[in-house]
Amino acid sequence: MDVHKVCLVGGPYIGKTRLCFALANQYHSPIYDPTIGVEIVAHRVDDTTKLLYWDTAGHSDFSPIVDKYVNNIKTVLFCYSMNDKGSFLEMVQRYRRYKEEGMLNDTEVMVCMTQIDKRPFDDAEQKGLHFSSSNHLRFFKTSAVTGAGIDSLVRGLLRRDVVQDPPTPTQGYFCWPF
Numbered sequence: 001m002d003v004h005k006v007c008l009v010g011g012p013y014i015g016k017t018r019l020c021f022a023l024a025n026q027y028h029s030p031i032y033d034p035t036i037g038v039e040i041v042a043h044r045v046d047d048t049t050k051l052l053y054w055d056t057a058g059h060s061d062f063s064p065i066v067d068k069y070v071n072n073i074k075t076v077l078f079c080y081s082m083n084d085k086g087s088f089l090e091m092v093q094r095y096r097r098y099k100e101e102g103m104l105n106d107t108e109v110m111v112c113m114t115q116i117d118k119r120p121f122d123d124a125e126q127k128g129l130h131f132s133s134s135n136h137l138r139f140f141k142t143s144a145v146t147g148a149g150i151d152s153l154v155r156g157l158l159r160r161d162v163v164q165d166p167p168t169p170t171q172g173y174f175c176w177p178f
């Protein structure tokens with residue numbers, strides 16, 4: 001069984017927990033129940049593949065615990081809500097702090113704009129796209145309520161949507177059109 005671990009980080013109330021359950025095709029109550037520390041949601045994708053989501057608390061009281069998990073994981077999904085500008089600024093600050101503290105060395109980082117069924121703050125998507133492209137990060141957008149973007153995110157986390165490298169040419173000159 002291939003097991004892929006993904007740590008979701010971001011401010012409170014931006015939908016990380018509900019996103020984990022939506023990714024795992026599981027029901028989650030719409031009533032807000034803040035995450036305490038870190039919880040794990042398991043997602044059996046097929047007979048050979050499992051995703052484990054480390055769903056972290058957004059409240060800053062839990063930062064020391066969350067940092068420990070981030071330090072020990074290969075894939076981190078930075079989340080912000082399309083409905084909450086503060087959560088975008090929080091994400092940028094968090095990313096900078098993790099980078100400065102060397103916590104993202106050898107880590108694959110992706111960005112997810114959550115709650116896209118809600119009303120957006122100004123330039124919510126453009127800000128996320130700009131942040132992602134300037135830091136060479138992949139960008140996703142999801143709604144845990146409508147299901148928009150959920151399948152794409154699963155494929156992205158499993159790198160099943162990434163175009164494979166071209167085969168190495170065995171003879172002659174071959175220029176791949178990047």
Ligand SMILES: Nc1nc2c(ncn2[C@@H]2O[C@H](COP(=O)(O)OP(=O)(O)OP(=O)(O)O)[C@@H](O)[C@H]2O)c(=O)[nH]1
Nearest residue numbers: 012013014015016017018030034035058115143144
């Ligand atoms: N409309 C809408 N509501 C959502 C969505 N995702 C989550 N919610 C609601 O937003 C509230 C917060 O969601 P959570 O998933 O608990 O947020 P969280 O980021 O895990 O919060 P913390 O655990 O405190 O960090 C809950 O009432 C959810 O039902 C979404 O995509 N769309």
Ligand SMILES: [Mg+2]
Nearest residue numbers: 016017034035
């Ligand atoms: Mg939560």
